[in-house]
Amino acid sequence: MNSLTRRQFLQYTGAAASVVTAGGLTDAARAEEVLKVGVVYVSPIAEIGWTKQHALAVEAVKSELGDKVAITAIDNIFMPQDAERVFRELAASGNQLIFGTSFSHGTPLQKVAPRFAKTAFEHCSGIVHLANLGTFEARYYEGCYVAGAAGAHMSKSGKIGFIGGFPIPDIVGPANALLLGAQSVKPDITCNALFLNSWFDPGKEKEAANTLLSQGCDVICSMTDTATGVQVAGEGGAWSIGYASDMARFGSGKQLTAFTLDWSSDYLRAAKGVAEGNWKPEARWDGLAAGVVKMAPYNEAIPAEIVAKLKQLEADIGAGKVHPYAGEVKDQDGNVKVAGGSVLSDTDIRGMNWFVQGMIGKLG
Structure with missing residues (x-):
């Protein structure tokens, strides 16, 4: 899995474009067999916390799908204007599934998703749904x-x-x-x-x-x-x-307990849906019963x-x-x-x- 800053991502997308151009039919066919997933985190990945739990869900996808998935993760993207550019760049570089992980990613996703109708977008904490934009949240x-x-x-x-x-x-x-x-x-x-x-x-x-x-x-x-x-x-x-x-x-x-979040089922459901060609935008909102x-x-x-x-x-x-x-x-x-x-x-x-x-x- 690639974990990139925005500057590194720009370099990455440029390099990826060169590889695809120089590739040929065999390489292109092989690339189509691999599910490309982009994930945008709202804060740095730390030992614990909101973004860490999303990173663990991404790891669950990688563990489940192995070489059938290629993941690009970009952290610390909070400002809407930055998020819009990053989502657009991820879609333009061929990612078939893109995750936004914060309420603040809502408007950028709503702007970018209609421009890339063949890309599936998932928004954690989102409230707006489009033909290719689904949401998931925890109770x-x-x-x-x-x-x-x-x-x-x-x-x-x-x-x-x-x-x-x-x-x-x-x-x-x-x-x-x-x-x-x-x-x-x-x-x-x-x-x-x-x-x-x-x-x-x-x-x-x-x-x-x-x-x-x-x-x-x-x-x-x-x-x-x-x-x-x-x-x-x-x-x-x-x-x-x-x-x-x-x-x-x-x-x-002195911690009495913590109410923890496990997004793995949401990430896996979306990834498998796109890979199998049956993904649809949903509004998922699960809690204790589902283990989220x-x-x-x-x-x-x-x-x-x-x-x-x-x-x-x-x-x-x-x-x-x-x-x-x-x-x-x-x-x-x-x-x-x-x-x-x-x-x-x-x-x-x-x-x-x-x-x-x-x-x-x-x-x-």
Whole structure:
């Protein structure tokens, strides 16, 4: 697998074009037997985090398909104008399947996909579908709800904290689920929420975590692309909840659990579909039941009987017996958003732009 910076990619595509031109029918036929896949990461590939989990899914494709796939991966592409150029270059260089891995890749993909009708595009965290653009996402809120319950069992202050990258529905929804899960154990517990307006800014994240500690939060969950929140919480004697990857080794023994992401099934499904000629754009949104969302091992400090309850909660959510957004649910101002006896629809969950009652913070 090639892992390239954008500058290296430009050099790579130029070299590839020369090879194809000089190739001949035999080489061309051999090239057609190999599935060319391009992947664009929003941040650098680190030991853990959002991009790492996508990189692991790419490795799963390589492991499954072996020499039948050639993968070009480009990291740290965040700005929309850069992403549009990179997606266009990947498509122009013959990649039959191209992945975008961030909400911020949405507009660039929507611009590029129609120009390359024979190329399949997949967008993680996307909401727009085209004839050759599919989307996949995780039900983060399911893992957040379980993690919130774990946090409430261990919290002594009755205050938990949440750090998000941006106040978008994909982050606001899980933040609400974290608190609702905690309130299912302790109804009066509250959550202080802060947003960094960045996916990857360890300095800002450290400041935010310290702010939450100073506000009395003794459990901190951070939905960013670093382990900074887990690390700062542990160093400050607070419990933490990891996101995307299991971050326990950074938490000074204080990570309660993590809601991890396994994108392998999404990547493999798309790759095999393109290779077999039956790929179609889909809107996939899976959680605990499908194994896209998984809970990391629970901290040994959590009593065994509580761990048993948490694992049962996982199973009940996966089976549909418990819904994190089951009513009655009120917003910060006390307005009923989900009536008793009903649950929030998938459409409303994916467009969530309000905080639940007990959340301390602002979205604007």
